[in-house]
Amino acid sequence: MTMSAIKIECVLPGNCRLDAPVSSVALRQSGGYVATIGTKFCALNWEDQSAIVLATVDKDKKNNRFNDGKVDPAGRYFAGTMAEETAPAVLERHQGSLYSLFPDHHVEKYFDQVDISNGLDWSLDHKIFYYIDSLSYSVDAFDYDLQTGKISNRRSVYKLEKEEQIPDGMCIDAEGKLWVACYNGGRVIRLDPQTGKRLQTVKLPVDKTTSCCFGGKDYSEMYVTCARDGIDPEGLLRQPEAGGIFKVIWQFLFLYG
Numbered sequence: 490m491t492m493s494a495i496k497i498e499c500v501l502p503g504n505c506r507l508d509a510p511v512s513s514v515a516l517r518q519s520g521g522y523v524a525t526i527g528t529k530f531c532a533l534n535w536e537d538q539s540a541i542v543l544a545t546v547d548k549d550k551k552n553n554r555f556n557d558g559k560v561d562p563a564g565r566y567f568a569g570t571m572a573e574e575t576a577p578a579v580l581e582r583h584q585g586s587l588y589s590l591f592p593d594h595h596v597e598k599y600f601d602q603v604d605i606s607n608g609l610d611w612s613l614d615h616k617i618f619y620y621i622d623s624l625s626y627s628v629d630a631f632d633y634d635l636q637t638g639k640i641s642n643r644r645s646v647y648k649l650e651k652e653e654q655i656p657d658g659m660c661i662d663a664e665g666k667l668w669v670a671c672y673n674g675g676r677v678i679r680l681d682p683q684t685g686k687r688l689q690t691v692k693l694p695v696d697k698t699t700s701c702c703f704g705g706k707d708y709s710e711m712y713v714t715c716a717r718d719g720i721d722p723e724g725l726l727r728q729p730e731a732g733g734i735f736k737v738i739w740q741f742l743f744l745y746g
């Protein structure tokens with residue numbers, strides 16, 4: 490099996506200007522979107538370009554903001570926070586927390602002491618929650634109760650190797666394997682959370698790969714985001730596509746002989 494990464498153009502119909510960093514977006518069941526903006530969970534209406542605040546977290550931490558977020562199969566919007574960085578991965582430690590916004594708009598806090606709250610997803614049977622706090626260099630798992638949204642029994646399922654650098658965004662595939670974007674590592678890696686082994690590495694022509702998800706026909710393509718922030722002009726000459734979105738296409742080669 491081979492794969493290739495190509496750059497795609499990002500075309501959004503119109504835009505919605507906001508006054509704080511948007512760190513994650515999800516579809517809303519009643520229409521429009523929900524997003525984490527600054528330290529707020531907001532409902533976004535693309536037509537009238539409005540953002541309505543549903544809840545605010547970390548009110549006592551003025552330098553904090555949300556980072557990655559994702560909705561669980563029962564409609565809870567999980568998202569974690571971090572202190573604002575002075576440079577990529579340079580920040581006041583242990584300032585973040587993990588939260589979720591329930592469908593009735595109340596917020597629950599799971600834990601604090603997080604450095605950079607990042608990738609998250611659920612196992613295919615919804616019994617495990619996978620989570621990354623980037624500066625722990627670990628992909629962790631919790632038992633998950635979909636009925637209540639409770640997590641328990643934290644353990645590590647994979648520790649990143651040195652050249653893999655910093656674990657960032659994450660998604661799960663149809664076989665229950667995890668894909669992790671490696672910030673500064675210029676790659677996404679496929680992990681078996683049962684055995685703790687890395688199964689595959691897909692390298693990209695940019696260093697600061699930040700997240701990944703499946704899309705396209707039958708979800709057969711992977712979309713990978715990357716950052717441009719924090720790369721000096723010389724670095725940008727080497728990786729002009731930094732800040733773009735890549736599409737990874739799997740090509741199956743059948744060899745007869």
Ligand SMILES: O=C(O)[C@H](O)[C@@H](O)[C@H](O)[C@H](O)CO
Binds near residue numbers: 578700
């Ligand atoms: O944009 C993202 O997806 C991140 O989570 C960021 O906050 C950075 O990657 C961070 O600078 C290094 O971990």
Ligand SMILES: [Zn+2]
Binds near residue numbers: 556607608700
């Ligand atoms: Zn991230």
